[in-house]
Amino acid sequence: MRQTRAIEVGTGLFVVLGLAALFFMVTEITAERVGVQRHGYLLSARFDQIGGLKVGAPVSIAGVNIGRVTDISFDDSDYRAVVQMRIDEQYSRIPDDSDAGIFTQGLLGNQYIGIAAGLSDTFFVDQDRIELTHSALVLEKLIGKFMLSMAGRGNGSGEAEEGAE
Amino acid sequence: MNGMIGDIVGSARDSLATFGRMMMFLGRLLAATPAAVLRPRLVVHQIYNAGALSLLIIMTCGLFVGMVLALLGYDLLSRVASEDILGAGAALALTKQLGPVLTALLFAGRAGSALASELGLMRATDQLAAMEMMAVDPLRRVALPRFLGGVLAMPLLTAIFIAIAIFGVQLVGVQQVKIDPGSFWSQMRSAVELADIYEGLIKGTVFGIACSLIAVYEGYNAAPTAEGIGRATTRTVVVSSVATLILNFILTAFML
Amino acid sequence: MVVVRGLHFSINGRVIFSGIDLNVRRGSVTAIMGPSGTGKTTLLRMMTGQQRPDSGNVEVDGQDVGALGRTQLLDLRRRMGMLFQNGALLTDFDVFENVAFPLREHTRLPERLIRHIVLTKLQTVGLRGAAQLMPAELSGGMARRVALARAMVMDPRLLVYDEPFAGLDPISMGVVLRLIRQTNDALGITSIIVSHDVQEICSVADTIYLLSDGSIAAAGTPQDLNGSDAQIVRQFMQGLPDGPVPFHYPAPDYHGQLLERAP
Secondary structure, eight states: OTTHHHHHHHHHHHHHHHHHHHHHIIIIISSOOTTTTTOSEEEEEEESOOTTOOTTOEEEETTEEEEEEEEEEEETTTTEEEEEEEEOTTOOOOBTTOEEEEEESTTTSOEEEEEEOOOOSSBOOTTEEEOEEEOOOOHHHHHHHHHHHHHTTTTSOOOOOOOOO | OHHHHHHHHHHHHHHHHHHHHHHHHHHHHHHHHHHHTTOHHHHHHHHHHHTGGGHHHHHHHHHHHHHHHHHHHHHHHHHTTOGGGHHHHHHHHIIIIIHHHHHHHHHIIIIIHHHHHHHHHHHHTTHHHHHHHTTOOHIIIIIHHHHHHHHHHHHHHHHHHHHHHHHHHHIIIIIISOOOHHHHHHHHHHHOOHHHHHHHHHHHHHHHHHHHHHHHHHHHTOOSSHHHHHHHHHHHHHHHHHHHHHHHHHHHHHHO | OEEEEEEEEEETTEEEEEEEEEEEOTTOEEEEEOSTTSSHHHHHHHHTTSSOOSEEEEEETTEEGGGOOHHHHHHHHTTEEEEOTTOOOOTTSOHHHHHHHHHHHHOOOOHHHHHHHHHHHHHHTTOGGGTTOOGGGSOHHHHHHHHHHHHHTTOOSEEEEESTTTTOOHHHHHHHHHHHHHHHHHHTOEEEEEOOOHHHHHHHOSEEEEEETTEEEEEEOHHHHHTOOOHHHHHHHHTOSSSSSOSSOSOSOHHHHHHSOOO
16 A cells, blocks of 8 residues: 555556557558648549559659658549549649659669659649659569560560560 | 377367366456456556566567667668668568567566466465455456456557667667668658557557466466466466467468 | 254365264354364365355355355355464555455445554454554464454454464464454354364363364363263374374385385
């Protein structure tokens, strides 16, 4: 009974520490933005092939992280992937003729969307669509292309046809 | 040959019987759980015993596990020039596997064995029987708060372990071998999803239930002798560790 | 107060009781004695409902203990106090809290009243000054006195003592003896003592039951037993090494075994 108080203080400290660790994990280790995540504007882009792109992947321009992918869906009217992304509001001056591509971080890293700035004087606004897109490079296709071009070197340029995936 | 098969069948049956008794014990504990809400102080005391007193060992081990992970990971990844993903790899390994598993093993060694020997001693010195004679149910008064304290403390200990370990990774990775902090953190953030943290916490909770149950069961049902207490303590650590690793496999398979 | 009828019990094929009858009068001090291993403690455990007999029954205060449900049993136990061999104090709590424990668990009395009751009981056993000590700081005799205070705190009608004299020095023994008699007479409690300390029991008990080989070997007042000619009674009361309870554990022939060639 004498140490009841010390025990209560110790327990309180422990629980606070545990919750702080949880908070640290959720906010610092993951890309989740607790509470303040609803800022920024949405852009969409259509790709023939998104490779291994996932929701949460970063969107960058000139290597700077400016937002992330919020949704990926498939449009069965034109058989393309529709990628939604949220761009932080401070990056509001992105030319509306910029193009988006899907790239890989390092050799084995995650895929991300890279935006190359265009020349237009008008900028993207909320719900705009990026018209110019470059699909993800799929390694197997790349190798296939390379093999074909090697084989077809004699009789002109080799046309890479879509192989089975 | 026949005898050996008989032995194996016999010991399998014994283990199954122990498992069954343990599950019945869990049922009794769970049935009594609503009563514990009326005595929160008892549970708080046990969160202190299981959680706050394990804090130092959890933090120390977390830090060193994180640091060694960073050294090892850096050595490996720098060979393929991908040391940027050290943070991502370490964080994933820690949240999904190493964090909950190592915390549970440490918990079994520190809090579990203490629980088992404490309850075993209470059994051996007739304290539990004395409570029964005072018309107090020792299962509710003694076993239940200890069980709940352990169950509540484990996820928090897991979170603390992981957070400290990531600090350790960062300490070696960023401060010492000079991985670019920007790519370290951004790689980590893009790799770790909320689901991974849920997985870690679910594991921590499940391991907490298993380790606390085993410790309380072994201690509560210890043979009332010095040898019995020793055996209960040893069994607690061994059975908890094995159960943790088996459960980890099952949970990993489920959540993959 | 306590009536035992035709009690039979065996563990793992070993017969502990083969037909025991005894009767404890309200307000008396009754001793159950017998050589080690005759199941004295088991008998106590049956009276308190910690163990059930194979057949026969134990009635306490008119209730068949073996047939009671859990809640009824707990209810009955609130009217009993039991003193365990080594006191069985709760090591987490100090002396005061140990004595207060049943009150805190079973009543919602205000703190002032609890304090009052606990200090009164501690005063009775002469340990009011030790209220703040932890059980580890107590001697064996003190621990047993605290346990007695705790057993009395709910004002039970039946007090059961399991080996209250084991391992005590003569002074502590005298203190415990006097306390047993005092609480019994002053509070009108019925007391049952399990022990094998002949001298002490003779000085405190009204009735003695001598247990041997699973049945009652003798019963009566201390004078009756001291004057008995039955061999087992004489062996036990006078502490003779050999008699109906043999000195030698059953063994093959001594000379034969010595001369035998080693296998």
